[in-house]
Amino acid sequence: MILVFGQSGQVARELGRLIPDATFLDRAACDLSVPTDCIDAILYNRPRAVINAAAYTAVDKAESEEELATVINGHAPAAMARTCDELRIPLVHISTDYVFDGSGTDPRSPDAATAPANAYGRSKLVGEEGIRASGCAHAIMRTSWVFSSHGNNFVKTMLRLSDTRDMLNVVSDQIGGPTPARDIAYAAMAMAEALMVDPTRTGTYHFSGAPDVSWADFAREIFRQAGRNVTINDIPTSNFPTPAKRPLNSRMDCDSLRNFTLRRPDWKAALTTVLEELDVIE
Structure with a gap:
């Protein structure tokens, strides 16, 4: 049995x-703001592997709740x-490109120096460091720009806005790889089994969709596939201030995925599937 922290994300x-x-633990079953609950859950279920798909993901809110974010994203995964080390079972943990400062234009390798530019990134880095220090068998999978037909994400936000607007301003100087949640799930399972x-x-791996693109061009592809006539105006990040600083460069070097016979997913093909699930296209 595989134990998964998270259920609704x-x-x-x-x-x-x-x-x-698999056994899935929602917040009611295990509150990550109480790290000892995580220990108890693993010891009770005695799984063959653990996948941590739960996190504090409110990036802007984390600026004012960094202590809570650090407990959930840092102390709980540690x-x-x-506990996984104690039971000699592996842990797959989903992390983020936000552990980097977002400078430059080259893809970041898994061993590149980290320097988070916001509270969310700092909280996730604490989790990574705690996992490595534990000595357990693990795969830390950094990903970016997650989308699916569930929850809150950029694809669903763009579609919602286009219901009432035919022109949108979208940031064009942030570049990264949109990543389908379904492919992340498959990669997490493959890593756990391996x-x-x-x-x-054991190690840190990067997993993001291909090709790298700006948010503005991501939006254009969404509307192209959805058949919606929406004009996208490119704007710089400086014209769209947020409480948490966003990285301009979210490109990630994913070559090490070969260790698991994985490769970067085609986000455009996955977007078609998501839009079909949302009944936007047939």
Whole structure:
């Protein structure tokens, strides 16, 4: 049995489709703001592997709730990892490109220096460091720009806005790889299964959709596939201030995915599937 922390988030929902016989823990079953609950859950369920698909994801709100975000994104995963090490089982943890400062234009490798520019990124980095320090077999999977037919994400926001507007201003100087939640779920399962057989595959991996694109061009593709006549005006990040600083460069070097016979997913093809699920296209 695989134990999954999370149930209603985008990746957890896709894991539910992929491995319905796994045990899923929502906030009522395990509150990550109480890290000892994570320990108790793992010891009680005695799984073969753990996937952490739960997190504090309110990026802007984290600026005023960094302590809480750090407990959920940092201390809780560290507690999971220590317990996994005790039971000699692997942990797959989903992290983020926000652990980098977003400078430059080159894709960041998994071993590149980290320097989070906001509270959310700092909280996720605490989790990564705690997992590595635990000594457990693990795969830390950094991803970016997650989308699906579930929850809140850029695709659904664009569609909602286009219901009442035919012109939108969208940031064009942030570049990254939109990543389908379904593919993240598949990669997480593949990593968990591989680590159960070969724990030497432990490490940090990057997983993002291809090709890299701006938010503005991502929006254009959404409306092209949805058949909606919406004009996108490119704007710089400086014209769209937010409480949390966003990275301009979210490009990630995903070459190490070969260790799991994985490759970057085609986000345009996945977008078609998501729009079909949302009944936007037939």
